[in-house]
Amino acid sequence: MSATDTQPFEAPTPEGVPVLEAKRLVKTFGRVVGLDGVSLKVFPGEVLAIIGDNGAGKSTLIKCLTGAYIPDEGQLLLDGAPVQFRGPQDARSAGIETVYQNLAVSPALDVASNLYLGRERRKPGIMGSLFRALDTKGMRADARAEVQRLGISTLQDVTVPVENLSGGQRQAVAVARAAAFGSKVVILDEPTAALGVRESNQVLELIQRLREQRVPVIVISHNMPHVFQVADRIHVQRLGKKAATITPDSHSMTDAVAIMTGAATV
Numbered sequence: 001m002s003a004t005d006t007q008p009f010e011a012p013t014p015e016g017v018p019v020l021e022a023k024r025l026v027k028t029f030g031r032v033v034g035l036d037g038v039s040l041k042v043f044p045g046e047v048l049a050i051i052g053d054n055g056a057g058k059s060t061l062i063k064c065l066t067g068a069y070i071p072d073e074g075q076l077l078l079d080g081a082p083v084q085f086r087g088p089q090d091a092r093s094a095g096i097e098t099v100y101q102n103l104a105v106s107p108a109l110d111v112a113s114n115l116y117l118g119r120e121r122r123k124p125g126i127m128g129s130l131f132r133a134l135d136t137k138g139m140r141a142d143a144r145a146e147v148q149r150l151g152i153s154t155l156q157d158v159t160v161p162v163e164n165l166s167g168g169q170r171q172a173v174a175v176a177r178a179a180a181f182g183s184k185v186v187i188l189d190e191p192t193a194a195l196g197v198r199e200s201n202q203v204l205e206l207i208q209r210l211r212e213q214r215v216p217v218i219v220i221s222h223n224m225p226h227v228f229q230v231a232d233r234i235h236v237q238r239l240g241k242k243a244a245t246i247t248p249d250s251h252s253m254t255d256a257v258a259i260m261t262g263a264a265t266v
């Protein structure tokens with residue numbers, strides 16, 4: 001039997017309705033096919049990893065899930081109902097929070113302000129409505145509670161400017177922001193790239209915590225040990241297509257790399 005006759009391996013999914021589902025997404029850039037009919041599902045309390053070589057379409061896929069790109073074809077469903085995001089704000093309003101590959105935190109602002117960036121709260125009453133005064137105290141208190149809830153132990157002080165934080169702590173702020181507001185799905189593109197062992201572990205713990213809170217996480221990573229540590233299922237992307245969906249139980253890291261590079265078909 002030739003490789004084209006074999007169905008790609010598709011690990012079983014949990015029962016029920018996926019929180020987020022993509023059906024046969026297509027996204028082209030001129031003559032470059034970024035995504036060629038890619039489907040994906042993520043269920044409550046599940047960590048779905050997306051792996052694949054450079055240029056395999058991982059970032060394009062998540063951008064199509066988050067309104068950053070509008071797919072040429074295909075469908076998105078949130079809790080089983082079709083949705084169309086015209087931009088990232090639509091996806092955020094729907095409860096999908098994303099930390100993009102080139103992560104954006106504002107270095108000059110403190111941790112609390114970064115958490116509330118773009119969602120600043122005004123003071124109650126006339127001070128807020130008329131004078132547009134920010135509810136700094138309230139936001140800091142909530143930021144503190146959020147940081148505690150997420151167990152980011154190294155972020156002791158939410159009034160510290162982010163530029164004074166280490167790379168890992170900055171990443172933690174970005175992930176915390178996504179975790180704080182991602183009521184439906186949290187999407188992380190390479191959250192542990194360029195982080196040290198300790199800092200990476202903090203981000204991985206945060207992912208575990210989100211899973212415990214039943215918030216599905218989609219995480220792109222090139223780091224196979226991290227992927228195999230946190231993922232329930234692993235979507236393998238290759239040359240714009242889904243090559244397989246495997247699990248840490250069904251396949252080894254060596255298998256995963258073989259599927260990624262095309263050395264194996266399942």
Ligand SMILES: Nc1ncnc2c1ncn2[C@@H]1O[C@H](COP(=O)(O)OP(=O)(O)OP(=O)(O)O)[C@@H](O)[C@H]1O
Nearest residue numbers: 029032033034052053054055056057058059060061
């Ligand atoms: N805005 C764009 N304009 C033109 N081509 C693009 C654009 N975005 C992505 N592509 C192309 O689509 C393909 C998939 O790119 P994508 O960024 O999704 O890869 P990736 O899997 O995230 O890679 P990496 O591991 O390097 O981050 C590549 O060939 C890329 O050059």
Ligand SMILES: [Mg+2]
Nearest residue numbers: 058059060101
């Ligand atoms: Mg990418």
